[in-house]
Amino acid sequence: MKAKFFTCTNGFYIRSTICCIVLIISIFHSFCSTAQQLNPPIQNYSSIAYDAASQNWDISIDETGMIYVANNRGLLIFNGQTWKLFSLNSGAIIRSVYAYKGKIFTGSYREFGYWERNDMGGYSYHSLNPLFKDIALGDEEFWGIMAYNDSIYFRSFGALYKYDGDKIIKISNGVFTGMKVFQNKLWVAKGRDGIFFLNHADKLQFFEPSSKLTGNTIADLEVHNDQLIAGTREQIFYLDKKNDEFNLMPGKLNDVIEKSELNKILSLDHENLIIGTLKNGFLKWNRNNEGIQVFNRSNGLQNNTVLALDVFKGQLWLGLDNGIDRMDINSPIKFYTNTTGELGAVYDLIKESNKIYLASNTGVYFLDESGLRLIEGGEGHSWNLAKIGDKVISNSNSSTFEILNNKLKILDNSTGSFHTTLSPKNQILVGTYTGIGVVTDSSFYKIDNIGFPVKKMVFENENVLWAAHPYEGIYRVQFSEKLNKAVRVQDVPSLDSLKHFNSQIYSINNQIAVYSNQNWYRYNVFKDRLEVFEELRDLKGFKLLEEHDSKYWFINTQSDDLFFTNLKDQEFSLPAWRLENRLVKGYEQMTAVSDSIYYICLKDGFARVDLAALMKEQHQLFIAEPFVAGFQDANKTYSLMEKPNIPHKHAGLVTLDLGLPFSDSRNIAYRLVGNDTVSGIVENGELIFQNLDYGDYSLEIYPFGTNGKDFKT
Structure with a gap:
């Protein structure tokens, strides 16, 4: 049997269509709020659901909506349909992850490198350790990665490094606990020593207003409403508009943080700030009314220790000490x-x-x-x-x-x-x-x-x-x-x-x-x-x-x-x-x-x-494009860069793994055109054809909604 699939970047012809559906899952409560507090939808992904370890140290989401998680057992990837785990040869814990221009950079114990999608639809790892050359790595784990001026900066509790695509250099020794790009400069938190920025000579320069913070370990940095935010375990500060002074956030926010232990900060939008904590889930703080809402195990999270935060198209993703949660945080539907x-x-x-x-x-x-x-x-x-x-x-x-x-x-x-x-x-x-x-x-x-x-x-x-x-x-x-x-x-x-x-x-x-x-x-x-x-x-x-x-x-x-x-x-x-x-x-x-x-x-x-x-x-729907993540017959796995030519004796079972990055369309529809023309909805990201007749076939896949209509993009 000769099966012809018209190729594009993933080796298949894909007809993308969208459907007018509206986005949804549940639960959240407010601090010092009424018992009538209604909660947005939340989806819990347990370690059993994604089939990896409980702890998830970092999350990164690329521009298509693909989810990458630094897990105790390796790199965990969610394509909107299925979770897949890719482990390092050493089996080391991955502590940090960062998606950038088609590469997924990860850091672990004395190991730094990147993953790329291979021809078979999986991900291959490329270690950058040879580029350390004369740099002696102690017992370092790489806990943070960030792009700045088209270079990759990564940090450990021992040093700050730069990878420019050709070589790795050490910027500085020190205990580095946070990084953020602010006003076209890379800013780093250096443990108890305050905040520094990278000058034009690639040297760290102390930021004098941060002397107010020295003596306290800075856990994270963030930019919110065009202001630099710095959080210690017990307090959160903002840099004034003149960049002259750090001030405590107003209201009762710091009272809650003191009892909850700040770990991560994320700017949700120009009004709302998310604070992940080690003891009490996460806080949502509104800068306009200084309102605080607390989300923890009592109202839907799997765990109260938040290790990682990221947001994509209104979906807040949380890496937890036990599991991964997703919350449609601005959903027009709330639940009691x-x-x-x-x-x-x-x-x-x-x-x-x-x-x-x-x-x-x-x-x-x-x-x-x-x-x-x-x-x-x-x-x-x-x-x-x-x-x-x-x-x-x-x-x-x-x-x-x-x-x-x-x-x-x-x-x-x-x-x-x-x-x-x-x-x-x-x-x-x-x-x-x-x-x-x-x-x-x-x-x-x-x-x-x-x-x-x-x-x-x-x-x-x-x-x-x-x-x-x-x-x-x-x-x-x-x-x-x-x-x-x-x-x-x-x-x-x-x-x-x-x-x-x-x-x-x-x-x-x-x-x-x-x-x-x-x-x-x-x-x-x-x-x-x-x-x-x-x-x-x-x-x-x-x-x-x-x-x-x-x-x-x-x-x-x-x-x-x-x-x-x-x-x-x-x-x-x-x-x-x-x-x-x-x-x-x-x-x-x-x-x-x-x-x-x-x-x-x-x-x-x-x-x-x-x-x-x-x-x-309805006017802000984001519809991702489905893709083929794997293609196998009864005997072998095929490259996605070529039109597969399947022997008829192996055509009894043809399986395609499909992905649809998380978006306002949750389902994939398909149409196989050939001697046997079939169509339907894909279940759980796996499309199976059995006993196909001899001949040429083309496959169309597209996002599909529950109202039975599809609209071409």
Whole structure:
């Protein structure tokens, strides 16, 4: 079999396309913050997941989004699909890593060199130790690497070195603990001796204002908001705009650092500074309001010792003493997660100014600055919460009750209930397990002639109501003037000859809308029957979650992806993974609290979604280009620099390793064109073809999103 793949830099023809998806994973808490603090998504990569050692000393990310980690067992590389480990021949711990112009420089014990991708898709190591020549290396480990003026500078706790591409020279002896390029100069922290900069003669010159810091070991340097930042283990300083004096950072930041032990500093953006600590995870400090948030094991990190920091396209990567974590730190989606299991699955919520009421399968709770608390007497499964005027009413498995000042008042305990709504005449109606009830100021009574369970109610007019059965059937109910009995109950027939099963009813644009058997219908009052809802015809299989101010959120009942539209000129998909696949299946619930803020109920808490930020995000998507990282048949591994010519007897199993550096597209789609033309989605970065027929083939790979569309770049 002769297989022809049209070559580019990696030996394959790649058709890159992007898709309009929105970026997501979970958890973080603020220092001195409220118990209601919501946390951005976080992804934990354990040592088992990446199959290497626990400790990760340094992280570097190249311009494509490839992740390089200095691990106890070697160089760890993440291509967005799979982790791969490349070890030194000596097996030494790699302490530092730095990606620069296609090379990945690493430092370890008495060893310095770089890795390059080879023809087979792996990485080959090139030691630069021969260039030390007459330089005597003691028991040195290289802990930091940085590019400056197209040369590579690297440091140990014994000296500072320069590699210019041809030779290595020693700049100076000393205990060097940090490096940073600031105002077109290379600045280095020299342990307890202050800060130096490299002059035009490649000599270190002491920076006099840093004499204020001498005597304290400087752990790291960073540039933030065009100012040099220096951190000791217990304090953090900034250099003033005139470069005359180092001053302590204002506010309570240093109080927190003193207890946490600073290790690394990273400028996230012009407002936010990240401080990695040895004892307390990392701190996020906002220079505008001096707010501090702390992220540690209690709210999502795997470990409290942060050894390395780097950021790429809003994704903060952390090398930890045990594992690697990634946080979408500016995500428009934030999470509240109850890790104790007390809360259970949340079915509904109501957001008020200083608290949130939560209806779950274990009871009704409220969440405020003091934390999560069960309302006394509110135990048991609660399906729904309704805000009627100043009343909050819960529909639970055993009763209907009102919540007053965080206490419970029973309205009816003869049966359970599903739903509460307000009639056009301002009467409170309750859909119960046995019919419909009415709440008055002094009593609760049942409406006559309705003897079936009512999951949801929607008013057509003052005296006509639509009622959905929890399992099958939709009914149009006409009431008496006094709303004490039903004078007509009409079983609404479907249009597709199927029974209405678990159907949903809504009011959309003042029209009765029905979602039944994955199709959308509306009630034609003149013809007195359902008809296809033309504006929603294309949303087959999409159930409505929320409508607010002519903005609609739907959910794909198969994939759990959310879909937003204004039915005019705005629409996008929110993949299920962005909500960490935590929706309560079959009972998905979304609540609008403003024009832009929505809350979504989850299996163990809830998510807060900022629509305006999501819309803005759509214009800032970064889509990486997939690539082929390896190609094997049943007998051999092929060079990626050549068109592979595969003998037919070895074509029974052809495997390609694919990479897609971390970006707003998480999946790779493929299309193999030839005698056998196949297409699909790649799972876990591995694409396998079996028993290909004799002939020529071409392969196309491209980023792919969950909405089933791909757009050429």
